[in-house]
Amino acid sequence: MSAPTTESRDEQALEREKQVKQAEELLFAGPQRLGVAKGLFWGRFVADWVFPYPTLGDERPKVEAALAELRGFCDAHLDPVAIDRQADIPRAVIDGLGRLGVLGMTAPEAMGGRGFSQGAYCKILEELGSRCSSTSIFVNAHHSIGMRALLLFGTDEQKRRWLPGLIRGEALAAFALTEPEAGSDAANVQTTATPSGDGSHYVLNGQKRYITNGGIADVLTVMARTPVPGREGTAVTAFLVTPDIPGFRVVEARAAKLGIRGTATGKLAFEDMAVARENVLGTLGKGLRLALTVLDFGRTTFGACCTGASKSCLRLAIEHARTRRQFGRTLGAFELVRSKVARMAAWTYAMEAMTTVTAGLIDRGLDDYMLETAMLKVYSTEALWTIVNDAFQIHGGAAYFTDRPLERMFRDARINQIGEGANEVLTSFIAMVGLRGPGEHLRDVYEAVVKHRRLGLVPRFLGQQAAARFRSPAVPVRSSALRPHARELARLIRRFALAVQRAMMRHREEILERQLVHARIAWAAMELYAMACVLSRRDAELSGALPPDPEPALRGDAAALALQMSARRIREELRDLDHNDDPRFLAAARASIDKR
Numbered sequence: 001m002s003a004p005t006t007e008s009r010d011e012q013a014l015e016r017e018k019q020v021k022q023a024e025e026l027l028f029a030g031p032q033r034l035g036v037a038k039g040l041f042w043g044r045f046v047a048d049w050v051f052p053y054p055t056l057g058d059e060r061p062k063v064e065a066a067l068a069e070l071r072g073f074c075d076a077h078l079d080p081v082a083i084d085r086q087a088d089i090p091r092a093v094i095d096g097l098g099r100l101g102v103l104g105m106t107a108p109e110a111m112g113g114r115g116f117s118q119g120a121y122c123k124i125l126e127e128l129g130s131r132c133s134s135t136s137i138f139v140n141a142h143h144s145i146g147m148r149a150l151l152l153f154g155t156d157e158q159k160r161r162w163l164p165g166l167i168r169g170e171a172l173a174a175f176a177l178t179e180p181e182a183g184s185d186a187a188n189v190q191t192t193a194t195p196s197g198d199g200s201h202y203v204l205n206g207q208k209r210y211i212t213n214g215g216i217a218d219v220l221t222v223m224a225r226t227p228v229p230g231r232e233g234t235a236v237t238a239f240l241v242t243p244d245i246p247g248f249r250v251v252e253a254r255a256a257k258l259g260i261r262g263t264a265t266g267k268l269a270f271e272d273m274a275v276a277r278e279n280v281l282g283t284l285g286k287g288l289r290l291a292l293t294v295l296d297f298g299r300t301t302f303g304a305c306c307t308g309a310s311k312s313c314l315r316l317a318i319e320h321a322r323t324r325r326q327f328g329r330t331l332g333a334f335e336l337v338r339s340k341v342a343r344m345a346a347w348t349y350a351m352e353a354m355t356t357v358t359a360g361l362i363d364r365g366l367d368d369y370m371l372e373t374a375m376l377k378v379y380s381t382e383a384l385w386t387i388v389n390d391a392f393q394i395h396g397g398a399a400y401f402t403d404r405p406l407e408r409m410f411r412d413a414r415i416n417q418i419g420e421g422a423n424e425v426l427t428s429f430i431a432m433v434g435l436r437g438p439g440e441h442l443r444d445v446y447e448a449v450v451k452h453r454r455l456g457l458v459p460r461f462l463g464q465q466a467a468a469r470f471r472s473p474a475v476p477v478r479s480s481a482l483r484p485h486a487r488e489l490a491r492l493i494r495r496f497a498l499a500v501q502r503a504m505m506r507h508r509e510e511i512l513e514r515q516l517v518h519a520r521i522a523w524a525a526m527e528l529y530a531m532a533c534v535l536s537r538r539d540a541e542l543s544g545a546l547p548p549d550p551e552p553a554l555r556g557d558a559a560a561l562a563l564q565m566s567a568r569r570i571r572e573e574l575r576d577l578d579h580n581d582d583p584r585f586l587a588a589a590r591a592s593i594d595k596r
Contacts, residue, residue, distance in 0.1 A: 034437075035361075037371035040528050041434040043497030045473035045490065050532045053353075053540035054119055054360030063120045069100055070127055080132035083262035084408050087254065089138055097135075098169020102128075103142055107151060111159065112167045118297065119359040122304035126352075129308030133412035134262030136305040137419075141212035141263070142166075145298040145420075146173030149221045149238060153282035153290055158240060162219050174217035176208040176241075176268065177291055183210075184425040186223075186288060189236050191270065193224035201277055202226065202239065204247070204270040214266025215253030218242060221281060221294075222270075228285035235285035239275050247273030259411030296370060298420050299377040300362060303355035306380040306416060309409065310348040313384075313391040314553060316406065317341055320395050331394060340390040345553040346562040347383040352554075353533040354379060371433055374426045375526045381416035381423060388413045424515075431518035434525055435511070438497075439504050477535055479542040485563050489531045492570050496524050499574045516582050524573040527566040534562045 034042070036049035056063050073096055083089055097103055105121045107113025116124070125144075128136035147166045150158060150173075165171035182188040191206025204224050208214065219242055226237040241248065252267040282290045321332035321341060331337045358376045361369040392399045392406050399406040417423045472490035477483060500521060507514050538559040540546035548555050 035366065035368060035372065036532065037375060037430075037525065037529060038434055038437060040493055040496060040525050041438050041500055043473065043494050045475055045493055045532070047474065047476050049361060049366070050357055050536045051476055051539070053536040053546060054356055054363070055540070055546055056117075056120060056123075059117060059120050062114075063116070063123055066101070066105075066114070066116075066120075067123060067127055070102065070124060073097075073100060074127075074131050078132055078135060080134070080262075080405070080408065083132060083134050085261075087256070087261040088264075089135055089262045093135070094138075094169055094172075097139065102139060103169040104147075104163075104167025105143065107147075107163065107167045111163050117359075118300060118362040119356060122301055122355055122359045125301045125304040126308040126311075126355075129305030130312045131308070132262070133305070133309060133409070134260045136308070137212060137260050137415075138263050140298060140301050140305065141175065142173045144301045145175040145294050146213060146217065146219075146221065148297050149175065149281055149290060149294045150219070150240065152293065153238070154240075157278070158281070162240065166219060171218035172213055172216055174211055174213035174220045174266075175291075175294065176211045176214060176220045176222045178210045179206065179208055184422040186291060187236070189223050189225055189287075191222070191224040192234075193226045193237060193239065193275070195227065196274070199277060201274045202280075204239070204241075204273040204275055206270050207251075208268040208270075209266075210255075211266050211268060212263050214264070214268050215250045216264045216266075220268075223287050223291060224270075226284060231285065236287035236291075237284050238281040238287040238290050240279045240281050241270075241273070241275055245273050245275060247271045257415075259408070259414055292370065295420055296373040297362065299373040300355065300359050302416065302420060303351060303358065303376040303380040306384040307348065307352045307355055309413065310344065310351060310384050310387045311551070311554075313387045313406075313409065314341070314344045314348055315551075317344060317391040317394045318553060337394055340394060341553070342558075342561055343565070344387045344390055345558040346565055347387060349537075349549075349554050349558040350530045350534050350562040350566070351380045351383055353537040354530055357533045357536060371430055372529065374421070374430050375522075375529050377420065378423045378426050378430070378522075379526050379530060384413055384416060427522045428515055428518040430522040430525060432512070434521070435500065435504060438501060439511075442501070442504055475532070475535065477539045479539050481542065482535060482539055485531075485535055485560075488563075488567055489528070489535065492531075492567060493528060495574060496528060496570065499524075499577055503577055516580070516585070517577065520573040520577050524570045527570045527573075531563055531566045531570075534559055534566070 034044070034046060036046045039046040077093055077096055083093075094103075101114040102124060104111075104113040105116045105124055106118065107115070109115040121143075125136055125140065128139060147163070150162060150166070154163075162171070166173050177186060177189070179188075179190055181190050191204060191208070193202040193204045195202055202224075204222070206224065208222070211220075214220070219240060222239045222241045223236050224239060225234040227233075228235045228237075243250070247270055249269045249271060250266060251269050253264060255265045255267065257263075257265060318332075318341060321337055322330060324331045332341070354376050358369065358372050361372055388406070388410050392410055395404065395406055398404055399410075401407060421429075472487075472494045475486035475490050477486045503517055503521065504511055507517060511517060537546065538556070541548050541555075541559075
């Protein structure tokens with residue numbers, strides 16, 4: 001293989017500079033408030049983002065009533081086996097969910113919605129996720145991302161025109177971002193929207209694929225690239241599109257899939273499709289910012305759906321471990337089975353705690369929770385994948401056959417690590433966004449030393465370094481039984497921030513490309529967030545502010561194990577920043593991929 005030429009290296013450098021600039025415009029525009037996730041990278045714990053643990057409060061009676069209605073409906077009408085085999089969610093089920101208010105749960109009551117908070121809505125999605133992944137993802141696509149953009153960014157006229165039908169389920173919504181060249185690389189949208197000469201409309205041309213509800217939706221939020229007055233080049237803008245517009249074509253309404261077969265995953269084409277100027281959603285050229293905001297909501301309900309599925313897996317595993325006998329004993333008597341069940345319980349407890357805390361950030365109207373929602377999405381989907389596998393393994397060969405639910409749940413769970421942002425992309429995102437603030441601070445100190453500017457930064461930095469090495473942040477738990485865990489979390493936050501700083505000083509600018517380093521930093525940060533959420537939940541239970549879970553497996557022992565597992569992984573990830581096999585892995589990869 002020939003060495004890259006100077007010209008190709010220059011092109012790569014220009015492309016990288018362009019990508020960095022786009023990322024900074026997208027992710028770092030506006031004020032960067034120090035929330036709980038970003039605070040971890042500074043060695044700080046923003047306690048009021050996590051404590052006290054969010055509860056339903058005055059919403060509890062109506063949420064419990066809604067859950068009772070939903071459970072009754074699902075018991076009578078929701079057949080996940082039939083949905084999977086027929087690759088369709090019956091219209092009667094969709095209409096029933098509409099009548100229950102599930103399809104407009106968080107929409108304001110004045111518009112016909114139920115007015116539920118994000119935390120309350122997550123309880124509804126958890127219930128659906130425990131029963132049928134196809135149905136929960138259908139609802140998520142319709143409400144959490146499809147209709148959400150209209151709720152958040154629509155004009156009064158747009159809302160009057162489209163929301164009532166969407167809320168009742170008479171019309172369905174979809175969110176059309178993904179394209180052949182734009183998956184996790186959302187900024188690479190190629191669909192174009194060219195303004196007409198008189199400015200009355202935009203002409204859209206392009207394709208979309210893997211769009212949940214795409215072939216059955218009545219209103220779609222479509223991302224397309226437009227010129228923006230006063231700026232060079234183009235930027236992504238969101239449009240509200242209906243399938244009756246000439247030039248809208250459903251190429252494939254229902255793609256055959258491995259799992260979540262009941263969802264209608266479509267491929268669309270736009271051919272000289274004239275969309276009225278009044279259908280621009282939000283601000284011209286701010287479509288990616290809109291998309292990221294909407295995905296924050298979707299990733300939160302993703303956590304709720306995964307929590308529900310995990311609870312079902314845990315229930316099935318416990319039932320089988322108690323009743324299946326081998327070698328004269330039940331499976332539950334064997335330590336290897338017991339350890340699987342224990343880990344499932346610990347992760348499920350943590351997943352629910354993280355979902356509740358993250359939804360609480362949205363409900364409190366905080367400004368920036370991108371990192372927390374990304375952490376929840378990666379953590380919950382990775383944990384669920386192992387939980388499904390463990391439940392499958394406990395059931396043995398019986399799980400492999402289609403008369404048992406785990407075969408379907410196994411297939412359904414695989415999409416979660418890909419949808420709404422591939423986990424590898426989000427892992428690097430978590431690390432890079434978290435590193436930005438401390439990295440800029442280090443750069444300023446370096447420039448102060450080298451260029452003799454802002455010299456007051458240097459003694460302040462040295463003082464901060466001395467304090468960081470010996471002082472841990474406060475983690476305010478009320479229960480004395482949890483104080484050792486709180487002290488451990490505080491120590492790990494301090495160690496994490498120092499390790500992050502060492503990594504930045506070692507790799508300097510090259511850290512932008514060191515994704516193996518990103519993964520360790522991101523996973524340590526995710527486990528710190530998980531520990532904080534578990535501590536908050538358990539503290540609320542011990543203080544009486546939150547009733548214990550009705551499932552005995554999801555109580556104190558699960559919480560204690562979750563805390564210990566997170567702490568152990570954090571220590572391992574920080575150790576591996578300095579002691580790892582990265583050079584060997586990369587050499588083997590070069591031999592496999594690069595050489596011909």
